[in-house]
Amino acid sequence: MLRRAAVLTLVFLASALLTVALSGRAPVRIGEDGLSRLLVPVQRPLARGIGAVRDRIGRLEGYDALLEENRQLREAVQVLTRENARLQALEEENRRLRRLLGLRAREDSLVLVTAEVIGRDPEGLRQVIWIDRGEADGLAPGMAVLHPDGLVGRILSVQTHSAQVLLIIDVESAVSAQVVGSQAPGLVEGRWQLGSRLRMRFIPKEVQLRTGDLVVTSGLVSSLEEPRMPPGIPIGRILTVRGRDIDLYQEAELIPAADLDRLRFVQVVREVRP
Amino acid sequence: MRRWLPARWGLTLPVLALLAVLQGTLIPTLPLPALHPNLLLLAAVARTLLRGPFEGVWWAFLGGVLLGVLDPLPQGIAVLGLLLAVWTTWLVDRILLGQGAGVVALAALLAAPAFYLPLLPYAHLPLREATLRLLALQALVHGSLLPLLFPLIRRLDGLWGEIAPIDWTG
Numbered sequence: 230m231l232r233r234a235a236v237l238t239l240v241f242l243a244s245a246l247l248t249v250a251l252s253g254r255a256p257v258r259i260g261e262d263g264l265s266r267l268l269v270p271v272q273r274p275l276a277r278g279i280g281a282v283r284d285r286i287g288r289l290e291g292y293d294a295l296l297e298e299n300r301q302l303r304e305a306v307q308v309l310t311r312e313n314a315r316l317q318a319l320e321e322e323n324r325r326l327r328r329l330l331g332l333r334a335r336e337d338s339l340v341l342v343t344a345e346v347i348g349r350d351p352e353g354l355r356q357v358i359w360i361d362r363g364e365a366d367g368l369a370p371g372m373a374v375l376h377p378d379g380l381v382g383r384i385l386s387v388q389t390h391s392a393q394v395l396l397i398i399d400v401e402s403a404v405s406a407q408v409v410g411s412q413a414p415g416l417v418e419g420r421w422q423l424g425s426r427l428r429m430r431f432i433p434k435e436v437q438l439r440t441g442d443l444v445v446t447s448g449l450v451s452s453l454e455e456p457r458m459p460p461g462i463p464i465g466r467i468l469t470v471r472g473r474d475i476d477l478y479q480e481a482e483l484i485p486a487a488d489l490d491r492l493r494f495v496q497v498v499r500e501v502r503p
Numbered sequence: 504m505r506r507w508l509p510a511r512w513g514l515t516l517p518v519l520a521l522l523a524v525l526q527g528t529l530i531p532t533l534p535l536p537a538l539h540p541n542l543l544l545l546a547a548v549a550r551t552l553l554r555g556p557f558e559g560v561w562w563a564f565l566g567g568v569l570l571g572v573l574d575p576l577p578q579g580i581a582v583l584g585l586l587l588a589v590w591t592t593w594l595v596d597r598i599l600l601g602q603g604a605g606v607v608a609l610a611a612l613l614a615a616p617a618f619y620l621p622l623l624p625y626a627h628l629p630l631r632e633a634t635l636r637l638l639a640l641q642a643l644v645h646g647s648l649l650p651l652l653f654p655l656i657r658r659l660d661g662l663w664g665e666i667a668p669i670d671w672t673g
Binding site (some may be wrong): 253279337 | 509517520521523524525527529530531532536539541543555556557559561562563567568570571572573574575576577578579580581582583586589590608619622623625626628629633636643
Protein backbone atom coordinates (compact mmCIF):
# COMPACT_ATOMS: atom_id res chain seq x y z
CA MET A 230 0.00 0.00 0.00
CA LEU A 231 2.84 2.35 0.86
CA ARG A 232 4.57 1.70 -2.46
CA ARG A 233 1.33 2.41 -4.33
CA ALA A 234 0.89 5.64 -2.34
CA ALA A 235 4.44 6.68 -3.20
CA VAL A 236 3.93 5.95 -6.91
CA LEU A 237 0.62 7.82 -6.87
CA THR A 238 2.33 10.77 -5.16
CA LEU A 239 4.98 10.89 -7.87
CA VAL A 240 2.30 10.83 -10.58
CA PHE A 241 0.29 13.62 -8.89
CA LEU A 242 3.45 15.59 -8.14
CA ALA A 243 4.50 15.46 -11.78
CA SER A 244 1.03 16.49 -12.99
CA ALA A 245 0.89 19.31 -10.41
CA LEU A 246 4.29 20.65 -11.52
CA LEU A 247 3.22 20.39 -15.15
CA THR A 248 0.03 22.33 -14.41
CA VAL A 249 2.02 25.01 -12.56
CA ALA A 250 4.26 25.32 -15.63
CA LEU A 251 1.24 25.52 -17.94
CA SER A 252 -0.67 27.88 -15.64
CA GLY A 253 -2.87 30.30 -17.58
CA ARG A 254 -2.56 28.32 -20.83
CA ALA A 255 -5.52 26.88 -22.72
CA PRO A 256 -5.68 23.28 -21.37
CA VAL A 257 -5.47 24.38 -17.71
CA ARG A 258 -7.90 27.27 -18.29
CA ILE A 259 -10.47 24.97 -19.91
CA GLY A 260 -10.21 22.52 -17.00
CA GLU A 261 -10.55 25.29 -14.41
CA ASP A 262 -13.48 26.79 -16.29
CA GLY A 263 -15.27 23.44 -16.34
CA LEU A 264 -14.78 22.93 -12.60
CA SER A 265 -15.78 26.49 -11.73
CA ARG A 266 -19.01 26.01 -13.71
CA LEU A 267 -19.82 23.18 -11.31
CA LEU A 268 -18.85 25.12 -8.17
CA VAL A 269 -20.38 28.55 -8.92
CA PRO A 270 -24.05 27.38 -8.82
CA VAL A 271 -23.38 26.04 -5.30
CA GLN A 272 -21.30 29.04 -4.23
CA ARG A 273 -23.88 31.65 -5.24
CA PRO A 274 -26.83 30.59 -3.01
CA LEU A 275 -24.45 29.76 -0.15
CA ALA A 276 -22.79 33.20 -0.34
CA ARG A 277 -26.24 34.81 -0.52
CA GLY A 278 -27.40 32.89 2.56
CA ILE A 279 -24.25 33.74 4.52
CA GLY A 280 -24.60 37.41 3.52
CA ALA A 281 -28.25 37.47 4.64
CA VAL A 282 -27.37 35.91 8.01
CA ARG A 283 -24.52 38.41 8.53
CA ASP A 284 -26.84 41.28 7.65
CA ARG A 285 -29.45 40.04 10.11
CA ILE A 286 -26.91 39.65 12.89
CA GLY A 287 -25.53 43.08 12.08
CA ARG A 288 -29.02 44.60 12.23
CA LEU A 289 -29.75 42.98 15.59
CA GLU A 290 -26.39 44.04 17.03
CA GLY A 291 -26.43 47.59 15.83
CA TYR A 292 -29.98 48.95 16.06
CA ASP A 293 -28.90 52.09 17.92
CA ALA A 294 -25.97 52.56 15.58
CA LEU A 295 -28.36 52.24 12.64
CA LEU A 296 -30.59 55.00 14.02
CA GLU A 297 -27.57 57.24 14.43
CA GLU A 298 -26.32 56.32 10.93
CA ASN A 299 -29.77 57.08 9.53
CA ARG A 300 -29.71 60.55 11.10
CA GLN A 301 -26.23 61.21 9.72
CA LEU A 302 -27.27 59.98 6.26
CA ARG A 303 -30.28 62.33 6.22
CA GLU A 304 -27.95 65.24 7.01
CA ALA A 305 -25.52 64.05 4.34
CA VAL A 306 -28.33 63.86 1.75
CA GLN A 307 -29.23 67.49 2.45
CA VAL A 308 -25.60 68.60 2.08
CA LEU A 309 -25.10 66.51 -1.05
CA THR A 310 -28.30 67.80 -2.67
CA ARG A 311 -27.03 71.35 -2.28
CA GLU A 312 -23.59 70.28 -3.52
CA ASN A 313 -25.13 68.49 -6.49
CA ALA A 314 -27.02 71.58 -7.57
CA ARG A 315 -23.83 73.64 -7.31
CA LEU A 316 -21.86 71.05 -9.31
CA GLN A 317 -24.53 70.92 -12.01
CA ALA A 318 -24.21 74.68 -12.42
CA LEU A 319 -20.41 74.38 -12.58
CA GLU A 320 -20.67 71.55 -15.09
CA GLU A 321 -22.88 73.65 -17.32
CA GLU A 322 -20.44 76.54 -17.03
CA ASN A 323 -17.52 74.19 -17.80
CA ARG A 324 -19.34 72.90 -20.89
CA ARG A 325 -19.95 76.43 -22.14
CA LEU A 326 -16.32 77.47 -21.55
CA ARG A 327 -14.98 74.35 -23.30
CA ARG A 328 -17.24 75.13 -26.25
CA LEU A 329 -15.92 78.70 -26.32
CA LEU A 330 -12.32 77.42 -26.28
CA GLY A 331 -13.09 74.83 -28.95
CA LEU A 332 -12.21 71.89 -26.67
CA ARG A 333 -13.91 68.51 -27.04
CA ALA A 334 -16.51 67.80 -24.37
CA ARG A 335 -15.09 65.44 -21.75
CA GLU A 336 -17.88 63.50 -20.14
CA ASP A 337 -16.91 59.91 -19.46
CA SER A 338 -19.89 57.63 -19.13
CA LEU A 339 -19.41 54.22 -17.61
CA VAL A 340 -20.99 50.99 -18.80
CA LEU A 341 -21.34 49.02 -15.59
CA VAL A 342 -22.13 45.38 -14.88
CA THR A 343 -23.43 44.65 -11.39
CA ALA A 344 -22.10 41.44 -9.85
CA GLU A 345 -22.57 39.58 -6.59
CA VAL A 346 -19.59 38.55 -4.47
CA ILE A 347 -19.71 34.76 -4.16
CA GLY A 348 -16.41 33.94 -2.49
CA ARG A 349 -12.94 34.86 -1.37
CA ASP A 350 -9.49 33.31 -1.56
CA PRO A 351 -9.96 29.98 0.27
CA GLU A 352 -6.42 29.97 1.66
CA GLY A 353 -6.68 33.56 2.89
CA LEU A 354 -3.22 34.38 1.57
CA ARG A 355 -4.27 36.75 -1.22
CA GLN A 356 -6.81 39.57 -1.26
CA VAL A 357 -9.02 38.22 -4.01
CA ILE A 358 -12.80 37.88 -4.33
CA TRP A 359 -15.00 35.86 -6.68
CA ILE A 360 -17.93 37.48 -8.50
CA ASP A 361 -20.77 35.77 -10.35
CA ARG A 362 -20.19 37.47 -13.73
CA GLY A 363 -17.64 36.42 -16.30
CA GLU A 364 -16.64 36.28 -19.93
CA ALA A 365 -20.25 35.66 -20.99
CA ASP A 366 -21.17 39.07 -19.51
CA GLY A 367 -18.40 40.87 -21.40
CA LEU A 368 -15.89 40.95 -18.54
CA ALA A 369 -12.15 40.85 -19.25
CA PRO A 370 -8.97 40.95 -17.14
CA GLY A 371 -7.88 44.43 -16.06
CA MET A 372 -11.38 45.96 -15.87
CA ALA A 373 -11.95 48.22 -12.86
CA VAL A 374 -14.32 47.02 -10.11
CA LEU A 375 -16.21 49.60 -8.05
CA HIS A 376 -18.38 49.91 -4.96
CA PRO A 377 -20.56 52.96 -4.24
CA ASP A 378 -17.95 53.99 -1.62
CA GLY A 379 -14.92 53.66 -3.91
CA LEU A 380 -12.53 51.51 -5.89
CA VAL A 381 -12.50 47.79 -5.09
CA GLY A 382 -9.88 46.44 -7.52
CA ARG A 383 -9.41 45.02 -10.99
CA ILE A 384 -10.48 41.80 -12.69
CA LEU A 385 -7.63 39.31 -12.34
CA SER A 386 -8.97 36.42 -14.40
CA VAL A 387 -12.27 35.44 -15.97
CA GLN A 388 -14.15 32.17 -16.41
CA THR A 389 -17.33 31.84 -18.46
CA HIS A 390 -19.73 32.75 -15.63
CA SER A 391 -17.42 34.00 -12.89
CA ALA A 392 -14.35 36.15 -12.38
CA GLN A 393 -11.64 36.75 -9.80
CA VAL A 394 -11.10 40.32 -8.63
CA LEU A 395 -7.75 41.44 -7.23
CA LEU A 396 -8.52 43.87 -4.39
CA ILE A 397 -6.55 47.12 -4.24
CA ILE A 398 -4.98 46.09 -0.92
CA ASP A 399 -3.20 43.04 -2.40
CA VAL A 400 0.53 43.61 -2.99
CA GLU A 401 0.13 42.87 -6.68
CA SER A 402 -2.23 45.85 -7.08
CA ALA A 403 -0.99 49.28 -8.22
CA VAL A 404 -3.28 52.14 -9.27
CA SER A 405 -2.32 55.53 -10.65
CA ALA A 406 -3.85 58.14 -8.33
CA GLN A 407 -4.01 61.77 -7.31
CA VAL A 408 -4.81 63.66 -4.13
CA VAL A 409 -8.00 65.73 -4.34
CA GLY A 410 -7.31 69.42 -3.83
CA SER A 411 -3.55 69.49 -4.40
CA GLN A 412 -3.85 67.27 -7.51
CA ALA A 413 -0.59 65.63 -6.40
CA PRO A 414 0.02 62.48 -8.46
CA GLY A 415 1.23 59.17 -7.11
CA LEU A 416 0.91 55.42 -7.24
CA VAL A 417 -1.31 53.57 -4.75
CA GLU A 418 0.00 50.09 -3.97
CA GLY A 419 -1.54 47.29 -1.93
CA ARG A 420 0.28 46.36 1.26
CA TRP A 421 -1.89 43.65 2.86
CA GLN A 422 0.75 40.90 2.73
CA LEU A 423 3.28 43.33 4.22
CA GLY A 424 1.21 44.23 7.24
CA SER A 425 -0.75 47.35 6.28
CA ARG A 426 -3.43 48.14 3.67
CA LEU A 427 -2.59 50.84 1.12
CA ARG A 428 0.44 53.05 0.48
CA MET A 429 0.63 55.97 -1.95
CA ARG A 430 4.16 56.42 -3.30
CA PHE A 431 6.02 58.87 -5.55
CA ILE A 432 4.12 61.92 -4.28
CA PRO A 433 6.12 65.11 -5.07
CA LYS A 434 7.85 66.31 -1.94
CA GLU A 435 6.75 69.92 -2.20
CA VAL A 436 3.05 68.98 -1.87
CA GLN A 437 1.51 69.58 1.54
CA LEU A 438 -0.53 66.51 2.56
CA ARG A 439 -2.94 66.29 5.46
CA THR A 440 -4.53 63.41 7.31
CA GLY A 441 -7.98 62.75 5.86
CA ASP A 442 -7.17 64.02 2.34
CA LEU A 443 -9.09 62.04 -0.28
CA VAL A 444 -7.14 60.10 -2.90
CA VAL A 445 -8.88 59.25 -6.18
CA THR A 446 -7.97 57.44 -9.40
CA SER A 447 -6.19 59.60 -11.95
CA GLY A 448 -7.43 57.56 -14.90
CA LEU A 449 -3.91 56.87 -16.19
CA VAL A 450 -3.04 53.32 -17.28
CA SER A 451 0.36 51.75 -17.91
CA SER A 452 -0.37 50.53 -21.45
CA LEU A 453 -2.84 51.11 -24.26
CA GLU A 454 -3.95 47.47 -24.12
CA GLU A 455 -5.04 47.86 -20.49
CA PRO A 456 -8.77 48.61 -20.01
CA ARG A 457 -9.37 52.24 -19.03
CA MET A 458 -9.59 53.16 -15.37
CA PRO A 459 -12.24 55.85 -14.85
CA PRO A 460 -10.79 58.99 -13.20
CA GLY A 461 -12.11 60.44 -9.96
CA ILE A 462 -13.06 57.17 -8.22
CA PRO A 463 -12.25 57.39 -4.49
CA ILE A 464 -9.47 55.00 -3.45
CA GLY A 465 -8.94 56.01 0.17
CA ARG A 466 -8.08 58.69 2.69
CA ILE A 467 -4.63 59.62 3.97
CA LEU A 468 -3.86 58.25 7.40
CA THR A 469 -0.18 59.13 7.85
CA VAL A 470 2.46 60.85 5.75
CA ARG A 471 6.11 59.86 5.66
CA GLY A 472 8.98 61.70 4.03
CA ARG A 473 12.58 62.33 5.03
CA ASP A 474 14.82 65.21 3.95
CA ILE A 475 16.99 62.93 1.82
CA ASP A 476 14.02 61.33 -0.01
CA LEU A 477 13.01 62.50 -3.48
CA TYR A 478 9.35 61.74 -2.86
CA GLN A 479 7.02 61.36 0.08
CA GLU A 480 4.72 58.43 0.92
CA ALA A 481 1.34 58.17 2.62
CA GLU A 482 -0.51 55.31 4.27
CA LEU A 483 -4.18 55.21 3.24
CA ILE A 484 -7.40 53.72 4.56
CA PRO A 485 -9.47 52.22 1.71
CA ALA A 486 -12.63 54.18 0.88
CA ALA A 487 -14.71 51.03 0.44
CA ASP A 488 -15.14 48.45 3.21
CA LEU A 489 -13.36 45.61 1.42
CA ASP A 490 -14.14 43.06 4.15
CA ARG A 491 -17.90 43.33 3.74
CA LEU A 492 -18.48 43.45 0.01
CA ARG A 493 -21.69 41.84 -1.25
CA PHE A 494 -22.31 43.58 -4.58
CA VAL A 495 -19.83 45.33 -6.84
CA GLN A 496 -19.91 46.99 -10.24
CA VAL A 497 -17.48 46.18 -13.04
CA VAL A 498 -16.59 48.98 -15.46
CA ARG A 499 -17.05 47.16 -18.76
CA GLU A 500 -16.47 50.27 -20.81
CA VAL A 501 -15.50 53.90 -20.32
CA ARG A 502 -17.17 55.87 -23.10
CA PRO A 503 -15.53 59.23 -23.80
CA MET B 504 -6.87 -7.15 -9.21
CA ARG B 505 -5.32 -4.16 -7.46
CA ARG B 506 -7.54 -1.14 -7.18
CA TRP B 507 -5.93 2.25 -7.71
CA LEU B 508 -9.04 4.22 -6.82
CA PRO B 509 -10.53 3.90 -3.34
CA ALA B 510 -13.86 2.08 -3.36
CA ARG B 511 -15.56 5.10 -1.74
CA TRP B 512 -14.31 7.53 -4.38
CA GLY B 513 -17.88 8.21 -5.57
CA LEU B 514 -18.54 10.06 -2.32
CA THR B 515 -15.09 11.58 -2.08
CA LEU B 516 -15.53 14.20 -4.79
CA PRO B 517 -18.91 15.61 -3.59
CA VAL B 518 -17.59 15.82 -0.01
CA LEU B 519 -14.41 17.59 -1.10
CA ALA B 520 -16.37 19.91 -3.43
CA LEU B 521 -18.66 20.86 -0.54
CA LEU B 522 -15.66 21.51 1.72
CA ALA B 523 -14.01 23.61 -1.02
CA VAL B 524 -17.14 25.72 -1.49
CA LEU B 525 -17.45 26.24 2.28
CA GLN B 526 -13.75 27.16 2.36
CA GLY B 527 -14.32 29.84 -0.26
CA THR B 528 -17.60 31.24 1.09
CA LEU B 529 -18.19 30.58 4.80
CA ILE B 530 -14.66 30.46 6.25
CA PRO B 531 -13.50 33.90 4.94
CA THR B 532 -16.51 35.54 6.60
CA LEU B 533 -15.50 34.32 10.07
CA PRO B 534 -13.82 36.83 12.40
CA LEU B 535 -10.04 36.77 13.04
CA PRO B 536 -8.70 35.97 9.54
CA ALA B 537 -5.34 34.71 10.83
CA LEU B 538 -7.17 31.91 12.66
CA HIS B 539 -9.19 30.59 9.72
CA PRO B 540 -8.80 26.83 9.33
CA ASN B 541 -8.43 25.10 5.98
CA LEU B 542 -11.13 22.44 5.77
CA LEU B 543 -9.45 20.56 2.90
CA LEU B 544 -6.19 20.39 4.81
CA LEU B 545 -8.01 19.03 7.87
CA ALA B 546 -9.82 16.51 5.65
CA ALA B 547 -6.62 15.30 3.96
CA VAL B 548 -4.80 14.92 7.31
CA ALA B 549 -7.76 13.11 8.89
CA ARG B 550 -8.08 10.83 5.86
CA THR B 551 -4.40 9.91 6.05
CA LEU B 552 -4.68 9.11 9.74
CA LEU B 553 -7.81 7.03 9.24
CA ARG B 554 -7.11 5.25 5.97
CA GLY B 555 -3.38 5.57 5.35
CA PRO B 556 -1.32 7.54 2.85
CA PHE B 557 -2.84 6.00 -0.29
CA GLU B 558 -6.28 7.50 0.31
CA GLY B 559 -4.69 10.59 1.85
CA VAL B 560 -2.80 11.20 -1.39
CA TRP B 561 -6.05 10.91 -3.38
CA TRP B 562 -7.76 13.42 -1.09
CA ALA B 563 -4.77 15.75 -1.34
CA PHE B 564 -4.87 15.63 -5.13
CA LEU B 565 -8.63 16.11 -5.56
CA GLY B 566 -8.83 18.68 -2.75
CA GLY B 567 -5.82 20.54 -4.15
CA VAL B 568 -7.35 20.72 -7.64
CA LEU B 569 -10.60 22.15 -6.18
CA LEU B 570 -8.67 24.67 -4.07
CA GLY B 571 -6.68 25.58 -7.18
CA VAL B 572 -9.89 26.45 -9.01
CA LEU B 573 -11.02 28.77 -6.22
CA ASP B 574 -7.71 30.41 -5.31
CA PRO B 575 -5.73 32.94 -7.39
CA LEU B 576 -2.52 30.88 -7.21
CA PRO B 577 -1.37 28.79 -10.20
CA GLN B 578 -3.28 25.50 -10.49
CA GLY B 579 -1.22 22.70 -8.93
CA ILE B 580 0.34 24.64 -6.04
CA ALA B 581 -2.37 23.63 -3.58
CA VAL B 582 -1.91 19.99 -4.68
CA LEU B 583 1.80 20.25 -3.83
CA GLY B 584 0.97 21.73 -0.43
CA LEU B 585 -1.59 19.07 0.42
CA LEU B 586 0.70 16.23 -0.74
CA LEU B 587 3.39 17.58 1.59
CA ALA B 588 0.83 17.73 4.41
CA VAL B 589 -0.23 14.11 3.80
CA TRP B 590 3.33 12.77 3.94
CA THR B 591 4.11 14.87 7.02
CA THR B 592 1.05 13.28 8.64
CA TRP B 593 2.19 9.81 7.63
CA LEU B 594 5.65 10.47 9.08
CA VAL B 595 4.21 11.61 12.42
CA ASP B 596 1.86 8.62 12.42
CA ARG B 597 4.75 6.20 11.74
CA ILE B 598 6.95 7.66 14.46
CA LEU B 599 4.26 7.97 17.12
CA LEU B 600 1.93 5.07 16.25
CA GLY B 601 -0.10 4.02 19.26
CA GLN B 602 0.66 7.16 21.21
CA GLY B 603 -3.02 8.23 21.37
CA ALA B 604 -4.86 11.37 20.38
CA GLY B 605 -1.61 13.33 20.61
CA VAL B 606 -0.77 11.94 17.18
CA VAL B 607 -3.79 13.73 15.68
CA ALA B 608 -2.78 17.06 17.22
CA LEU B 609 0.89 16.74 16.29
CA ALA B 610 0.12 15.60 12.74
CA ALA B 611 -2.18 18.58 12.12
CA LEU B 612 0.26 20.92 13.88
CA LEU B 613 3.10 19.96 11.53
CA ALA B 614 0.99 19.41 8.40
CA ALA B 615 -0.31 23.01 8.43
CA PRO B 616 3.08 24.71 7.85
CA ALA B 617 3.99 21.94 5.38
CA PHE B 618 0.86 22.84 3.40
CA TYR B 619 1.37 26.61 3.49
CA LEU B 620 5.14 26.68 2.74
CA PRO B 621 4.95 26.07 -1.05
CA LEU B 622 2.08 28.57 -1.33
CA LEU B 623 3.92 31.52 0.22
CA PRO B 624 6.07 32.66 -2.75
CA TYR B 625 3.03 32.60 -5.03
CA ALA B 626 1.04 34.67 -2.51
CA HIS B 627 3.87 37.27 -2.44
CA LEU B 628 4.41 36.59 1.24
CA PRO B 629 8.08 37.06 2.10
CA LEU B 630 9.48 34.68 4.72
CA ARG B 631 9.74 37.21 7.52
CA GLU B 632 8.49 37.56 11.07
CA ALA B 633 4.84 38.29 10.18
CA THR B 634 4.69 35.28 7.84
CA LEU B 635 6.32 32.99 10.38
CA ARG B 636 3.76 34.19 12.94
CA LEU B 637 1.00 33.35 10.47
CA LEU B 638 2.44 29.86 9.96
CA ALA B 639 2.70 29.33 13.71
CA LEU B 640 -0.91 30.47 14.19
CA GLN B 641 -2.10 28.17 11.43
CA ALA B 642 -0.20 25.28 13.02
CA LEU B 643 -1.86 25.99 16.37
CA VAL B 644 -5.34 26.37 14.85
CA HIS B 645 -5.15 23.11 12.92
CA GLY B 646 -3.34 21.32 15.73
CA SER B 647 -6.05 22.21 18.23
CA LEU B 648 -9.04 21.88 15.90
CA LEU B 649 -8.42 18.43 14.44
CA PRO B 650 -8.34 16.54 17.78
CA LEU B 651 -11.75 18.10 18.55
CA LEU B 652 -13.22 17.17 15.17
CA PHE B 653 -11.52 13.80 14.82
CA PRO B 654 -14.09 11.66 16.70
CA LEU B 655 -16.86 13.11 14.51
CA ILE B 656 -14.82 12.63 11.33
CA ARG B 657 -14.10 9.05 12.34
CA ARG B 658 -17.79 8.40 12.95
CA LEU B 659 -18.71 9.90 9.55
CA ASP B 660 -15.95 7.85 7.97
CA GLY B 661 -17.53 4.76 9.55
CA LEU B 662 -20.79 5.50 7.70
CA TRP B 663 -18.92 5.02 4.42
CA GLY B 664 -17.73 1.56 5.32
CA GLU B 665 -16.02 -0.21 8.17
CA ILE B 666 -14.62 1.93 10.98
CA ALA B 667 -10.96 2.61 10.35
CA PRO B 668 -8.90 -0.07 12.10
CA ILE B 669 -6.82 2.36 14.15
CA ASP B 670 -7.05 2.70 17.89
CA TRP B 671 -6.91 6.36 18.83
CA THR B 672 -7.89 5.89 22.43
CA GLY B 673 -4.26 5.28 23.36
